[in-house]
Amino acid sequence: MGYGQVSLHYGKSGNIAPLLGEGGLTMARTVRVKICGITSVADAQVVCDAGAQALGIVFYPPSPRYVADLAVARDIAQAAGPFVSVVGLFVNPDPKYIEQVLREVPLNLLQFHGDETPETCERYARPYIKALRMKPETDIAGLANQYVGARGILLDAYRKGVPGGTGETFDWNAIPRDIVKPLILAGGLAPANVADAIASVAPWAVDVSGGVEASPGKKDESLIKQFMANVAN
Numbered sequence: 443m444g445y446g447q448v449s450l451h452y453g454k455s456g457n458i459a460p461l462l463g464e465g466g467l468t469m470a471r472t473v474r475v476k477i478c479g480i481t482s483v484a485d486a487q488v489v490c491d492a493g494a495q496a497l498g499i500v501f502y503p504p505s506p507r508y509v510a511d512l513a514v515a516r517d518i519a520q521a522a523g524p525f526v527s528v529v530g531l532f533v534n535p536d537p538k539y540i541e542q543v544l545r546e547v548p549l550n551l552l553q554f555h556g557d558e559t560p561e562t563c564e565r566y567a568r569p570y571i572k573a574l575r576m577k578p579e580t581d582i583a584g585l586a587n588q589y590v591g592a593r594g595i596l597l598d599a600y601r602k603g604v605p606g607g608t609g610e611t612f613d614w615n616a617i618p619r620d621i622v623k624p625l626i627l628a629g630g631l632a633p634a635n636v637a638d639a640i641a642s643v644a645p646w647a648v649d650v651s652g653g654v655e656a657s658p659g660k661k662d663e664s665l666i667k668q669f670m671a672n673v674a675n
C-alpha cells in the first residue's frame with residue numbers, strides 16, 4: 443500500500459457482502475490534485491472548473507509564475523470559491539513579505555519550497571506543506587518527519603541551484619515508504635505520465651505546474667482537462 447487514502451465503494455444495494463462480481467465491493471484511491479503557478483483569474487477558473495482540489499500562487503520573485511501584484515493574487519484566491527484550497531508558495535521568504543501577503547491575500551495553506559526549518563514553517567501559525575527535493579544523499583524520510591506540524595510533505599525533483607518548478611521528474615522508486623505525513627508527488631508531472639506516477643507511488647495528492655502550461659505562467663485548458671482525466675482513470 444502506498445500513500446493514497448483508500449476509500450470503499452459499495453454495490454448499488456449498499457450491501458458490502460458481495461465481494462465479487464459487478465456492482466460488488468471495489469477499492470478505489472482518491473488522489474487529490476493541486477495545480478500550481480496560477481497567474482490569472484481566468485486560469486483559476488479553468489482549474490476550479492476542471493475539478494482540482496487546490497491551486498497554487500507563486501510568491502517567489504525569480505519564478506516566471508511569480509504574482510507580484512497582491513491585488514491580482516487576491517482576485518485569484520477569491521476566484522477559487524469556497525471549496526478549492528488556495529496555496530501560497532514561498533521560497534525562503536522574508537518574514538515581512540510573507541506577513542504582508544497573509545494580510546492581503548486569503549490563503550488556506552502555505553507551501554514552503556526552500557530550506558525552511560520546521561520552526562520557520564510554524565512561526566506563521568498557518569497550515570502548511572513542506573516541499574523537499576529528492577537530492578540523492580539526503581535522508582528524505584528523516585528530514586520529512588521533522589516537520590511534525592506539516593499537513594503534508596511534497597516531493598519534487600532536485601536540480602542544483604533551482605528550488606523547484608523545473609519540469610523534471612525523479613526516480614519514484616527512491617521515495618522512502620516511511621514518510622509519516624500525506625505525500626504530495628510533484629516534479630515533471632504531465633498528462634502523459636501522471637497515471638503511471640499514481641500507479642507507481644500511490645500518493646495522497648499530485649501537484650503539477652509546467653506540465654499543464656502553454657508557456658511559463660500561462661495554463662493550457664486542454665492539458666488541464668487531460669491531466670484531470672488521467673488522474674481519475
Ligand SMILES: O=C(O)c1ccccc1N[C@@H]1O[C@H](COP(=O)(O)O)[C@@H](O)[C@H]1O
Binds near residue numbers: 478533
Ligand atoms: O513554479 C515555480 O516556478 C516554482 C518556483 C520555485 C519553487 C517551486 C516552484 N514550483 C513548484 O515546483 C513543483 C514542480 O513543478 P513542475 O510541475 O515540475 O513544473 C510544483 O510543486 C510547483 O508547485
